[in-house]
Amino acid sequence: MGTLKGLVKNIPLTAGLQRWYGNMMAVQRGTRIIKAIASSPYPQGAAIAHAVAxxxxxxxxxxxxxINAIEAQRRKYLSRNDQLVDGTLGDGGLYDNEVTIREAFGVSKSPKPAIFLYMLIRALKPSTVLELGTNTGISSAFIASALKRNGEGRVVTLDASSYRQRLAREMHQNLGLTNVSYVNGLFTDTLDSVLSDMREIDLAFIDGHHLYQPTLDYFT
Known part of the structure; x- marks a missing residue:
């Protein structure tokens, strides 16, 4: 015997009402969240709320x-089935070998969160942005494009894979983005000197080392 929830989904009209009600409740929750962010004591609250909205x-x-220019580049690279590692830059990184360029781009930020990142940069108007985890450069393309649209700002992006950063450089050049600096190497080897050089960071986008404790260690 099926559950009531399962039975309701089998009735087209009721299922439609259920989806409508679920969407309506999600919108109401989202509105409450946006209001809560906007009324926070932090000066960036209003800008973040605007980006969320x-x-x-x-x-x-x-x-x-x-956005269309970046997505056109994404589609271009997703059509490439040649290997990411070709030997010209030495050995590949831990997750580079036997990976095609299409597969490398396949794990990049999808359009919706990437556009949110773009709008967040537009709203907050940071001057200096640090990105941990270049990968193939999609996220940094959205960041750099938003900074360029704002009229100022630069992003420094770190990654251990020279092959993935090469793709990022190439794509950023295709987009005419000149406000990106690239640092290649393990975060444990490069982050301290980068932080010393940058001195002040307005926004940090941490999307490289996804383990809990190592990520916390970057703040200590």
Whole structure:
């Protein structure tokens, strides 16, 4: 015997009402979250709330042009089935060998969170951004494009894979982005000197080492 929830889904009209109600409740929860962020004591609260509210809204004008240009590059690289590692930069990283360029780009930030990151940069208007985890450069492309649209700012991006950073450099050049600096090497070997050089960081996007304790260690 099926559950009531399962039975309801088998009735088209009721299932439609159930989806509508679920969507409505999600919108109400989202509205409460946005209001809570906006009323927080932090000065960035209003800007973050604005970026969160932009989720689901279609960007327009120059912002849409930026996003479309990046997504066109993503599609271009997703069509490439040649190997990421070709030997010209030495051995590949831990997750580089036997990986195609298509597969490398396949794990990049999907459009929705990437667009949110873009809108967050637009709203917060940071001058210096640190990214841990370049991968193939999709996230840093959204960051750098938003900074360029803001009229100022640069992003410093770190990654251990020289092959993935090579793709990122190439794609950023295709997009005309000149406000990106690349640091190659393990975070444990490079982060201290980068932080010393940057001195002040307005926004950090940590998307490289995904283990709990190592990530905490970067803050100590």
């Amino acid at each position: 932009s989720i689901g809204q279609m960007p327009a004008g120059g912002e849409l042009e930026d």
